[in-house]
Amino acid sequence: MEPDHLIHVAVVGVGAFGRNHARVYQQLAKEGAPVRLVGVVDSDTSRADAVAREFGCRGFGSVDQLLTTHSEVEAASVAVPTVHHLNTARHLMEGGVDVLIEKPLAGSLAEADELIRIARERVRIAQAGHLERFNPAVRATLPVITRPMFFEVHRLSVFTPRSLDIDVVLDLMIHDLDIVLSFVNSPVREIGAVGLPILSSKVDIANARIEFDSGCVANFTASRVSTELVRKLRFFQPKQYVSLDYGRQDALVFSVGGDGGGAPSVNPQIQVAKLPTVQEEPLHAELKSFLGSVQRRSRPLVDLEDGRRALAVALDIVAAIRDHGSKIKLEQLHR
Ligand SMILES: NC(=O)c1ccc[n+]([C@@H]2O[C@H](COP(=O)([O-])OP(=O)(O)OC[C@H]3O[C@@H](n4cnc5c(N)ncnc54)[C@H](O)[C@@H]3O)[C@@H](O)[C@H]2O)c1
Structure with a gap:
């Protein structure tokens, strides 16, 4: 990846917590980080539009619509309810997008294993959202x-x-x-x-x-x-x-x-x-680290195996x- 390349990102699920991801991506861009928030997705399209307006990007009702309009999206946060993590992250990874999946990684170990399998098969950077x-x-x-x-x-x-x-x-x-x-x-x-x-x-x-x-x-x-x-x-x-x-x-x-x-x-x-x-909002540090892994193609600090281990316990x-x-x-x- 070129050093001055901007990573085009999206947030899928912009409810209470996903909105924070959108806010922090926009903040990172303002601080000069190599990132551009291009879109937010929410099945509640009025919610997607409201958050998109707030953070200066486009709102979409589905991952399909996002990827059809912005095929250049490289990375996304998945902040839909846990029951939808697998399907949403699968869709993104199969579309060639790296993912940060909110905690808990999935609703079951079988779903977590499937996420790990897809990430490996598609050679995606995949991080679990354990922000602490x-x-x-x-x-x-x-x-x-x-x-x-x-x-x-x-x-x-x-x-x-x-x-x-x-x-x-x-x-x-x-x-x-x-x-x-x-x-x-x-x-x-x-x-x-x-x-x-x-x-x-x-x-x-x-x-x-x-x-x-x-x-x-x-x-x-x-x-x-x-x-x-x-x-x-x-x-x-x-x-x-x-x-x-x-x-x-x-x-x-x-x-x-x-x-x-x-x-x-x-x-x-x-x-x-x-x-x-040094005081820092954990989500700010987490997203910065995720973008670093995306840029360098390196293993995230908290990978899906870590997410699975915490879920199992x-x-x-x-x-x-x-x-x-x-x-x-x-x-x-x-x-
Ligand atoms: N890391 C943390 O500290 C932290 C804190 C809160 C929540 N979370 C996690 O974030 C995720 C979301 O939690 P929340 O509290 O923001 O929930 P929420 O219900 O407030 O928001 C979820 C949003 O996803 C949308 N949505 C539902 N299904 C969708 C789909 N298939 N496609 C697109 N959008 C869809 C909903 O319309 C809603 O706006 C959960 O996994 C939760 O565990 C993490």
Whole structure:
């Protein structure tokens, strides 16, 4: 690809989250990134037209219409509801378009496998939309990871009537599953979980405990019916405690002994250091990285295999919640 070549992109599905993709592509273009947003697609054509007007491109009612008018489209974000990820991404990849597919990658492992197969067969760059990997706090934490042994993760949000077609595990907890799986790098040995529907017919609040072959244990709590917004991940490893706040985009490292390099805390034996971060909207970093992979034809930082791995664990948690619910006779709540 020529260095000054503009990558022509589109967004398919411009509802609550897809609109953000359109906004960020337009922002990247304004900042001088080699990208041009040429169109947005939504089966709700009035929605497509409204978002297209907002971000100075054309609106379409289908991928077919987009590709007929703009055969030069090279890359697209897929932000339709999860049940439509496979068909939409298939259509795009078969049309020669690289894709960034929102999380969760698909509704089932069979669908995820089909996406992986098509991407390979069509030699497409295909990224899974786990945007917390691009959170500056997560990126700053990677170099300090040694041997995490115990995670405590909370992702709580207030209720909004969106993504209610899926359990909170696939909606919210999957962000943290992907992060912890990437930090621990060990196979999952055992899962225990509990979850309840509160305001929807799906599980709205859940807790899962995962034990890894490495001996690490991770506790996850996710809720979409909370009164507060919390997005925190804390973990312990030998001589260190790391506290990461996704929302604030910062991470603190508490170290025992003299090698932590930080300031003394309340306890003189413990030093605390704030990891250096540069604030950036994770979606901005994610789309920039996707465009870089498209340009260089390189493996995305978060590929479809990563999306499948997080989905597999999330589906096991959903199954463990069901098992637990039927054991304690809560099964009628999960219908
Ligand atoms: N990464 C994140 O943090 C994050 C956050 C929210 C949502 N998401 C994901 O983004 C996706 C969309 O979620 P949302 O909350 O924006 O949903 P939404 O319902 O607000 O938007 C989906 C849009 O897709 C359109 N659509 C439906 N079927 C279509 C089709 N076949 N072709 C074209 N358009 C179609 C709908 O008209 C709607 O405008 C989901 O996979 C969701 O899990 C990711």
